[in-house]
Amino acid sequence: MDDTIGDDDGPEEAADLFRVVGRQIRLLRERAGLTQRELGERLGYSEDLIRSLERGRRTAQPEFLDAADELLGAGGLLRAASEDVARARARARVRHPAWFRDYVQLETNAAEVHEYASHVVPGLLQTEEHARALFTMRKPLLDEATIEQRVTARLARQDLLTRWPAPIVTCIVEEVVLRRPIGGEKVHRAQLEQLLALGRLRSLELQVMPTGRDEHAGLGGPFILLTPKGRSQLAYMEVQNVSRLITEPDEVRILAARYGSIRAQALTPSDSLTAIEELLR
Numbered sequence: 001m002d003d004t005i006g007d008d009d010g011p012e013e014a015a016d017l018f019r020v021v022g023r024q025i026r027l028l029r030e031r032a033g034l035t036q037r038e039l040g041e042r043l044g045y046s047e048d049l050i051r052s053l054e055r056g057r058r059t060a061q062p063e064f065l066d067a068a069d070e071l072l073g074a075g076g077l078l079r080a081a082s083e084d085v086a087r088a089r090a091r092a093r094v095r096h097p098a099w100f101r102d103y104v105q106l107e108t109n110a111a112e113v114h115e116y117a118s119h120v121v122p123g124l125l126q127t128e129e130h131a132r133a134l135f136t137m138r139k140p141l142l143d144e145a146t147i148e149q150r151v152t153a154r155l156a157r158q159d160l161l162t163r164w165p166a167p168i169v170t171c172i173v174e175e176v177v178l179r180r181p182i183g184g185e186k187v188h189r190a191q192l193e194q195l196l197a198l199g200r201l202r203s204l205e206l207q208v209m210p211t212g213r214d215e216h217a218g219l220g221g222p223f224i225l226l227t228p229k230g231r232s233q234l235a236y237m238e239v240q241n242v243s244r245l246i247t248e249p250d251e252v253r254i255l256a257a258r259y260g261s262i263r264a265q266a267l268t269p270s271d272s273l274t275a276i277e278e279l280l281r
Helices: 009-031 036-043 047-054 062-071 082-091 098-108 128-136 144-161 175-179 185-199 249-265 269-280
Strands: 110-117 168-174 204-209 223-228 234-239 242-246
Touching: 009 047, 009 062, 009 082, 036 047, 036 062, 047 128, 047 185, 062 082, 098 110, 098 144, 098 223, 098 242, 110 249, 128 144, 128 185, 168 175, 168 249, 175 204, 175 269, 185 204, 185 269, 204 249, 204 269, 223 249, 234 249, 242 249
Parallel strands: 110 168, 168 204
Antiparallel strands: 110 223, 223 234, 234 242
């Protein structure tokens, strides 16, 4: 899914603030003698998220700033930035391709998101370097500025996973997707580690569909089921930059039933984490 940032002053000012807050987090972490991995483990976040926050590519949630302020002994420095960060996020405007814009607006405030991914790791679960590798290899080629814009926008969507109250998120990913070393061994390993960390969140259930299954309800391709707050469930499908947002109740019902069958055929969440650990070994 392609994500781009608008060129007006709002996003630029917001990005400057996010970078400043990121540098503060990095300096406080280093003063405490912690690595990015160690800070993530103590706060319950992935190393990739900490790295992205320190680079200003991800927006720190108030819960993260409060916890990091206490852990790192910041004396209220990070906690005080929460309101400024929230205002900056409101001013910033993420702009997406027309064929993707409607979906993103709904996803931002979703109560539930259920995704079946047959070709790539879901955008909500990608590391920064994995996303960059995907955009870099795209044909026709994207220029460097566009690649960075799309990486930043994709990471911004992932705030959904750390907000409170947390939405219900489930993802089913094909085993072959997890075996494909997008970006090379180092990037691939970091992506698998990110999936392990996210798969342990209470708000996310991650399942792997084994390649060896002799029955498969998802051969029709990937899709997403989305339930916006206060609205009925809808579905979203995308292929070759052509998308379709489905609101017809009967069509959504069929896809929901299909998703239930795919979940039943996939490994359990616990067994899925074990399978990812085995891939890492």
